[in-house]
Amino acid sequence: AHLDRIAAVDEAVHAFLHVAPDAALAAAAEIDRRRAAGEVLGPLAGVPIAVKDVLVTKDMPSTSGSKILEGWIPPYDATVVRRVREAGLIPLGKTNMDEFAMGSSTEHSAYGPTHNPWALDRIPGGSGGGSAAAVASYEAPIALGSDTGGSIRQPAHVTGTVGVKPTYGAVSRYGAIALASSLDQIGPVTRTVLDAGLLQDVIAGHDKHDSTSLRDVWPSMADAVRRADVSGLRIGIVTQLDGEGFQAGVLARFHEALALLERNGAEIVEISAPSFEYAIAAYYLILPAEASSNLAKFDSVRFGLRVNPADGGTVEQVMAATREAGFGPEVKRRIILGTYALSAGYYDAYYGSAQKVRTLVQRDFDAAFDRVDVLASPTAPTTAFKLGEKLEDPMAMYLNDIATIPANLAGIPGISLPAGLADEDGLPVGIQFLAPAREDARLYNIGGALE
Ligand code: GLN
Numbered sequence: 001a002h003l004d005r006i007a008a009v010d011e012a013v014h015a016f017l018h019v020a021p022d023a024a025l026a027a028a029a030e031i032d033r034r035r036a037a038g039e040v041l042g043p044l045a046g047v048p049i050a051v052k053d054v055l056v057t058k059d060m061p062s063t064s065g066s067k068i069l070e071g072w073i074p075p076y077d078a079t080v081v082r083r084v085r086e087a088g089l090i091p092l093g094k095t096n097m098d099e100f101a102m103g104s105s106t107e108h109s110a111y112g113p114t115h116n117p118w119a120l121d122r123i124p125g126g127s128g129g130g131s132a133a134a135v136a137s138y139e140a141p142i143a144l145g146s147d148t149g150g151s152i153r154q155p156a157h158v159t160g161t162v163g164v165k166p167t168y169g170a171v172s173r174y175g176a177i178a179l180a181s182s183l184d185q186i187g188p189v190t191r192t193v194l195d196a197g198l199l200q201d202v203i204a205g206h207d208k209h210d211s212t213s214l215r216d217v218w219p220s221m222a223d224a225v226r227r228a229d230v231s232g233l234r235i236g237i238v239t240q241l242d243g244e245g246f247q248a249g250v251l252a253r254f255h256e257a258l259a260l261l262e263r264n265g266a267e268i269v270e271i272s273a274p275s276f277e278y279a280i281a282a283y284y285l286i287l288p289a290e291a292s293s294n295l296a297k298f299d300s301v302r303f304g305l306r307v308n309p310a311d312g313g314t315v316e317q318v319m320a321a322t323r324e325a326g327f328g329p330e331v332k333r334r335i336i337l338g339t340y341a342l343s344a345g346y347y348d349a350y351y352g353s354a355q356k357v358r359t360l361v362q363r364d365f366d367a368a369f370d371r372v373d374v375l376a377s378p379t380a381p382t383t384a385f386k387l388g389e390k391l392e393d394p395m396a397m398y399l400n401d402i403a404t405i406p407a408n409l410a411g412i413p414g415i416s417l418p419a420g421l422a423d424e425d426g427l428p429v430g431i432q433f434l435a436p437a438r439e440d441a442r443l444y445n446i447g448g449a450l451e
Contacts, residue, residue, distance in 0.1 A: 078175025150404025
């Protein structure tokens with residue numbers, strides 16, 4: 001049914017870069033066979049899943065939305081892909097994304113944009129717009145995304161889906177094509193909170209292939225959803241993310257959701273986080289610095305594309321010609337920014353200062369979580385904007401991430417939940433909750449209460 005749905009709507013939505021119908025049908029038949037043989041399978045066995053193209057897959061191309069990796073089929077599965085296959089989930093294909101996960105609209109994909117199923121002339125969010133659009137358009141019931149500065153949560157917000165960025169280190173990054181290693185985290189994109197909890201239960205857990213992977217034994221997130229009890233829960237509204245710069249219809253749905261939680265026994269307080277004002281500036285130095293280093297491996301020798309200059313050229317000229325042809329403008333912009341910020345003499349002024357701001361953001365969270373159990377804000381300032389609207393203005397695109405970036409700087413978990421439609425445009429609005437590191441279950445519990 002999902003393959004039929006993809007065939008019917010994906011020409012218009014363009015959520016997928018690659019669909020694998022034969023492998024999916026074979027995997028489904030295998031699950032049927034095991035079930036018929038009396039094997040007891042997990043709750044998600046047989047459920048199709050869409051996989052963001054940032055994750056490497058041994059039987060499907062993995063491009064991270066870039067021309068430089070066009071046609072590359074990796075020799076191994078990312079740990080999360082291996083785990084979902086072992087749990088009996090059936091990969092349907094790979095979803096579109098901004099090139100190397102840089103963007104908030106999926107317009108920076110080298111393979112053309114994804115369209116928001118709610119309004120095809122609108123962005124589906126980014127960088128994981130493909131996964132969110134696949135789920136919102138019923139092409140897949142559940143998907144995997146990656147969140148470095150909001151790429152799971154902001155697409156969830158603009159497509160009326162559920163998106164979770166787990167605690168940094170909860171889910172393995174092995175086989176996730178790195179954007180910024182200290183910020184990247186893999187997580188679920190779903191239509192219901194319970195689906196997200198079930199998926200996080202499958203993908204979380206220690207992996208010896210990822211040196212930042214936590215050794216925690218996690219409680220069941222699905223159980224946290226089913227608990228759905230917010231009585232006595234203290235929720236802090238972040239003052240800096242509740243007013244200026246936010247669309248009226250977004251704020252209206254946000255406050256309605258909070259009022260509902262209050263009626264169910266939660267206590268709402270105002271919390272100031274003064275350093276959040278500088279979080280975007282710090283992120284857009286730390287991220288390009290790490291990305292410029294991570295992307296150095298795309299050198300025309302080890303992976304993907306190779307462009308030979310007409311006259312042959314030196315090794316350096318081959319690398320330069322390949323990177324010139326293989327990377328899009330946003331990737332080049334960030335490589336230049338990142339190498340500049342890391343260069344001798346500028347390191348303290350830019351990267352060093354950004355790291356200090358990162359610590360201040362973490363301290364704001366520490367102080368907040370002394371007073372409340374979770375923090376709340378709209379997930380992003382506006383509903384889905386029009387395709388093309390911010391493409392020529394990188395600053396406007398970056399400012400979209402104001403509410404999502406602080407969680408990545410601090411390594412804490414965040415969830416975006418559907419909160420209804422904005423009055424002015426009838427488009428989806430998301431509400432975001434953030435919890436202290438390792439307290440992902442609190443977010444699922446709130447999700448259960450709001451669903
Ligand atoms: N919009 C953010 C950026 O462009 C999000 C990135 C992400 O989470 N992958 O960096």
